[in-house]
Amino acid sequence: MDTAIICPRFESAISLLSQRWTGLIIYQLLSGPQRFSHLTDVIGISGRLLSERLKNLEAQGIVTRTVYPETPVRIEYELTEKGFSLKPVMDEIQNWSQVWIDPIETK
Amino acid sequence: MDTAIICPRFESAISLLSQRWTGLIIYQLLSGPQRFSHLTDVIGISGRLLSERLKNLEAQGIVTRTVYPETPVRIEYELTEKGFSLKPVMDEIQNWSQVWIDPIETK
DNA sequence: TTCTTTAGTTACTTTATGTAACCAATTATA
DNA sequence: TATAATTGGTTACATAAAGTAACTAAAGAA
Numbered sequence: 001m002d003t004a005i006i007c008p009r010f011e012s013a014i015s016l017l018s019q020r021w022t023g024l025i026i027y028q029l030l031s032g033p034q035r036f037s038h039l040t041d042v043i044g045i046s047g048r049l050l051s052e053r054l055k056n057l058e059a060q061g062i063v064t065r066t067v068y069p070e071t072p073v074r075i076e077y078e079l080t081e082k083g084f085s086l087k088p089v090m091d092e093i094q095n096w097s098q099v100w101i102d103p104i105e106t107k
Numbered sequence: 108m109d110t111a112i113i114c115p116r117f118e119s120a121i122s123l124l125s126q127r128w129t130g131l132i133i134y135q136l137l138s139g140p141q142r143f144s145h146l147t148d149v150i151g152i153s154g155r156l157l158s159e160r161l162k163n164l165e166a167q168g169i170v171t172r173t174v175y176p177e178t179p180v181r182i183e184y185e186l187t188e189k190g191f192s193l194k195p196v197m198d199e200i201q202n203w204s205q206v207w208i209d210p211i212e213t214k
Numbered sequence: 215t216t217c218t219t220t221a222g223t224t225a226c227t228t229t230a231t232g233t234a235a236c237c238a239a240t241t242a243t244a
Numbered sequence: 245t246a247t248a249a250t251t252g253g254t255t256a257c258a259t260a261a262a263g264t265a266a267c268t269a270a271a272g273a274a
Contacts, residue, residue, distance in 0.1 A: 097120035
């Protein structure tokens with residue numbers, strides 16, 4: 001019985017990225033702090049799910065939420081160091097996609 | 108209106124990895140060809156979903172399926188070059204997880 | 215007072231996933 | 245000959261997650 005077990009830390013990390021939208025949110029935030037409505041526009045996610053995902057990412061220390069009490073209120077989401085350090089992962093996904101994904105079928 | 112659009116190839120790649128189990132299956136197959144039942148055991152995925160995912164990965168040219176008509180039949184799943192070239196992505200996820208995931212809470 | 219804007223939330227429908235029982239093919243065993 | 249064992253699935257059904265669209269709170273502007 002070759003019961004080679006998968007590294008729990010890897011499993012935890014991949015379960016984060018396996019959650020729908022999470023990878024895209026992090027990727028998008030790599031280009032700097034952004035507000036809620038901008039994220040919905042650019043990513044194409046609904047407010048309901050974006051709200052849920054951002055709360056989750058905040059709870060995991062990947063994203064911070066900052067309130068600017070202007071009018072109307074401005075709230076910005078930004079990657080923490082932990083979040084930003086996912087850049088090499090995103091870069092490799094980008095690299096792979098440039099080589100292997102046909103731009104015509106793009107899903 | 109800053110309608111910066113997300114690269115469609117990146118989006119396509121991340122939607123692949125955002126599908127539950129897909130990342131783990133690819134990661135596991137990086138260590139060599141493996142059969143159906145071994146994958147269910149190691150990954151902890153049900154036969155129903157493993158079957159679905161493998162068909163999908165095969166259709167995308169990421170995995171091949173080989174039948175060995177022994178007794179009982181042996182069927183092996185193996186990464187293609189396209190699949191194997193996701194190794195750098197998996198390596199970076201691994202790296203990140205070693206630095207940022209606390210082994211105690213592991214999800 | 216009514217309107218706008220941002221950042222959400224709520225209620226409801228549709229899709230994806232989890233679970234467990236079942237099936238076909240093939241050979242070994244009683 | 246009938247029964248069992250093994251692999252690689254599939255089917256049917258229950259539960260969880262995601263999609264959709266309407267709604268809300270806060271706060272200043274018209």
